Amino acid sequence: MSVGKNLLYEGKAKIIYITDEPEILLAHFKDDATAFNAQKRGRIVGKGEINCKISQLLFQYLEERGIRTHFIDCPAPNQMRVMRVQIFPLEVVVRNIAAGSLCQQTGLPLGTVLKQPLVEFYYKNDQLGDPLLTRDRLLLMELATPEQLDQLQQQALEINHHLSEFFQSCGITLVDFKLEFGLDTQGTIRLADEISPDTCRLWNSSETDPNNRVMDKDRFRRDLGNVENAYQQVLERIQMRIQGLEVRGQEKGEL
Numbered sequence: 001m002s003v004g005k006n007l008l009y010e011g012k013a014k015i016i017y018i019t020d021e022p023e024i025l026l027a028h029f030k031d032d033a034t035a036f037n038a039q040k041r042g043r044i045v046g047k048g049e050i051n052c053k054i055s056q057l058l059f060q061y062l063e064e065r066g067i068r069t070h071f072i073d074c075p076a077p078n079q080m081r082v083m084r085v086q087i088f089p090l091e092v093v094v095r096n097i098a099a100g101s102l103c104q105q106t107g108l109p110l111g112t113v114l115k116q117p118l119v120e121f122y123y124k125n126d127q128l129g130d131p132l133l134t135r136d137r138l139l140l141m142e143l144a145t146p147e148q149l150d151q152l153q154q155q156a157l158e159i160n161h162h163l164s165e166f167f168q169s170c171g172i173t174l175v176d177f178k179l180e181f182g183l184d185t186q187g188t189i190r191l192a193d194e195i196s197p198d199t200c201r202l203w204n205s206s207e208t209d210p211n212n213r214v215m216d217k218d219r220f221r222r223d224l225g226n227v228e229n230a231y232q233q234v235l236e237r238i239q240m241r242i243q244g245l246e247v248r249g250q251e252k253g254e255l
């Protein structure tokens with residue numbers, strides 16, 4: 001592939017290439033890691049492949065449960081073919097347990113279990129530092145229509161329902177996560193970007209120590225060490241769980 005010619009966009013964690021097919025893009029997952037609006041930079045060896053695989057498995061899991069995603073297939077371990085969508089310039093964050101900016105901005109103690117999931121919309125804009133939006137600001141800026149906003153909220157909650165249950169069965173607590181959505185050529189909303197330890201807070205359910213339990217990018221953000229191991233652990237647990245589900249599905253089919 002003549003990389004220079006086909007490059008569409010290079011982000012912090014992925015490079016997006018155009019392909020011979022106009023409706024299909026190729027996402028290359030990088031090992032590069034950034035945090036705090038790219039003020040902290042590093043490299044997590046093997047992260048590209050791990051995050052690509054985790055995203056693939058979770059997109060497929062969600063598709064099987066009726067969530068439409070941009071996922072097509074993975075032609076290489078760190079590459080994903082995806083449907084071209086027009087991305088909403090929004091980061092949709094869902095929270096089950098208080099952590100990160102929710103604690104910083106509200107004073108809620110870390111680890112507070114929320115009575116119901118919280119869905120938040122942030123403006124995807126590095127220059128402005130991805131500010132938290134109100135519904136009215138989002139509509140004022142015409143970042144989505146009121147109907148689309150309701151659909152994004154609804155889909156985010158559905159995805160949270162499926163992922164929370166899935167991670168729980170892997171012995172992992174889904175604390176919070178960030179989603180991105182886009183519109184396909186038919187005007188249908190599809191889940192895009194990635195779902196990985198870069199974009200989720202994941203705590204080992206059997207561990208109570210606030211540092212030892214962390215299995216996600218907070219290990220990099222907070223210099224906790226063993227980042228590669230944690231990401232690998234998440235992948236292995238997901239793979240084991242999915243294999244288990246497939247075996248159960250086959251056994252049911254044979255009955």
Ligand code: 5GP
Binds near residue numbers: 102
């Ligand atoms: P917080 O607002 O607490 O910093 O982040 C909430 C959740 O969304 C965390 O799981 C975090 O990883 C994810 N998140 C929020 N903004 C970003 C972002 O710009 N990049 C990535 N990779 N994840 C984000």
